[in-house]
Amino acid sequence: MLISPEPAARSSYRLSKSRYLSGLQCHKRLYLEIHAPGLATKPDAATQAILDMGTDLGELARRRFPGGRLVTAGYRQSQEALAQTSELVQDPTVPAIFEGAFQFNQVLIRVDVLERVGVNELGQPTWRLVEVKSSTKMKATHVEDLTIQSYVLEGIGLALVDICLMHVNTQYVFDGRHLDLDQLFGLRSLTETVRPRLPDVETRLAAMQTMLEGMSAPAIAPDEHCQSPYECPFWAHCTQEKPARWIYHLPGSSKTVVQLRELGVETIDDIPDHVALTPVQRRVKENREWVGEGLRAALEKIVYPVHHLDFETFMPAVPKFVDTRPYQVIPTQWSNHIEQLDGTLHHAEYLSRDGRDPREELAMTLLDSLGQEGSICVYSSYERSVLERLAEDFPSLRKALKRVIARLWDLHVVIRDHYYHPAFEGSYSIKAVLPAVVPSLSYEDLAIRDGGVAACEYARMVFVVSDWIEKAQIEEALLRYCERDTLAMVELRRELKKRAG
Ligand code: SF4
Structure with a gap:
């Protein structure tokens, strides 16, 4: 079974790829996901539909790898998934593995596509890692996503020769008859971008594990980091004691909010008169009904x-x-x-x-x-x-x-x-x-x-x-x-x- 060699300092919490990415966004988010998941706001119907669309595309993208085999064990059946994956990796007739499960240093990942591309000078199979995204271009978080996957795959000794992002190509025009998957999906190699980031993963994981052993969530204040790269589901929890006219409710550029925070401004009512605001921001500050002359x-x-x-x-x-x-x-x-x-x-x-x-x-x-x-x-x-x-x-x-x-x-x-x-x-x-x-x-x-x-x-x-x-x-x-x-x-x-x- 392809699980470890685990490093000497064995950690207590098993992380998934998405939890690692949560930890990169905010340690408190990761802490709450593990110790108090019930505090998260459930995704609304529109967000859930976007997530479902990503799953549909992933299934379509698999058709680009004829003969590929799917690991059928679900996300909650990790031991079964690891065992199935191990068998497929060892079978040289399998050209690609879909949803393969791999674990190293307490990180468990499922890989959209792992394609067998050849054999290296040591006689070992070589692989291409492909992450399928429904977005139309590369985002910084995709690089982090591929980095943690590469860390796990190389950690267990697989020879990765290419690390790729597969995304939707908006230039493709459907002829109404045949869906050309080579045109629909763009494949972009990010090997050179991902490789320099790999040495940092170990340190980041160690910091996350130490933080998770704490008795309480780290004291991280909500601010603009909560919305990027993803809207954090703990926003309502973390901001529940903020005043109704908290400065983060000021519309417009987040730069203005950051500058006001640096000035120590906590609420919209505290904004000093000399601060330049847009007309809309000015009306929000005045906080009364306004009927323009025109x-x-x-x-x-x-x-x-x-x-x-x-x-x-x-x-x-x-x-x-x-x-x-x-x-x-x-x-x-x-x-x-x-x-x-x-x-x-x-x-x-x-x-x-x-x-x-x-x-x-x-x-x-x-x-x-x-x-x-x-x-x-x-x-x-x-x-x-x-x-x-x-x-x-x-x-x-x-x-x-x-x-x-x-x-x-x-x-x-x-x-x-x-x-x-x-x-x-x-x-x-x-x-x-x-x-x-x-x-x-x-x-x-x-x-x-x-x-x-x-x-x-x-x-x-x-x-x-x-x-x-x-x-x-x-x-x-x-x-x-x-x-x-x-x-x-x-x-x-x-x-x-x-x-x-
Ligand atoms: S809302 Fe912000 S501070 Fe709170 S857990 Fe999420 S990212 Fe961290």
Whole structure:
């Protein structure tokens, strides 16, 4: 079995690759993960969906290594996984091992792909380590990830000749028939970047082990390190005693917050008057409702009938439709609330339901609903970017879509420039603005309350779920979510008109 030679100073805590990476981010995080995991905030539905997408890609990437063998023992069956891996390593007919388990110096890792590439001068097999990531480019944390894996593999005596990152290549264009995995995945050798880091691993591990033996978590204060490279799940725990107007809640550049912290500023209310703040930061500091002089004029620029438009989209890592790229934004749904000058409201909507390329049908139904007259109220520049992409992709609709783009009217910009409410807490997202301005309307009663979840649920509805009752439930939840976004804009405009006098 490929476990050790363990070093002389045997440590008490077995670490996984992810725990080692947690320890690099923050010793306290690692301590809590091991001694008090219940204090962590569970990932929300959108984060979980991103994690699941990474797993799907890993499975697809294996097809690039024909004949490779999967270690079937699960993550909790480490002894079984180590034994299975050991057998595969010793079998020269196995060209690649997927999810192989290896352990050295109390670190247990699972390796996405370990490819057998040849034999060295000593007659030993040589290997290429491949880590599969769903991201589109290399990040610093990927190097650390490969470094700890290489440390373990070389620690148990495997001859690594190449250390690679496999990531998604966004330049690849799907022809609609055959998925070219060599094009979909880019393979980048990081051997030269990883090798100089290997000598530091031993020291880092020793420091982590010593820290873990402590009676309490190290006294590390939460600050910007908690968000990078990953948002720490103990943030809520570590910040529970911070004041409501803690300086970290100041929106805008984290540089300003760091500078203020260096000045000893603990809360937003303590910011000295001479500190230069952006207009938004200034309003957050003032912490009172503010109605700009130009609000009324800005609202009156709108032309009736007013359409209120919102798209929902999804961005499949593996392209599904002809002439699309990985992670290309595919609109799947729209909602339009149309308000006449007399206040009459009419709602129209579209949702693609069958997994076919929805873009052309979506664009045509939208053009029909938007007609030729009136402003089109949106919240953010996202709708504009989706329309521009549709205009590029469908030349026959280009002129009509360009005319639609010329009618866009951004409520987000109007609010940002002319209105503030303390309950915004520095955020101008519609999820923060709506409950502050229109408390009677929120997203709380909806099954889907977030665009990321909507994207994942759409993909599940059309590509995964076969039960028609479950499909119908998702469909209904998607329609109600998108409808709420556009109704929110109607009610926001109405309420702001009142406040503008
Ligand atoms: S929230 Fe910050 S300080 Fe607390 S454990 Fe996480 S990274 Fe460390």
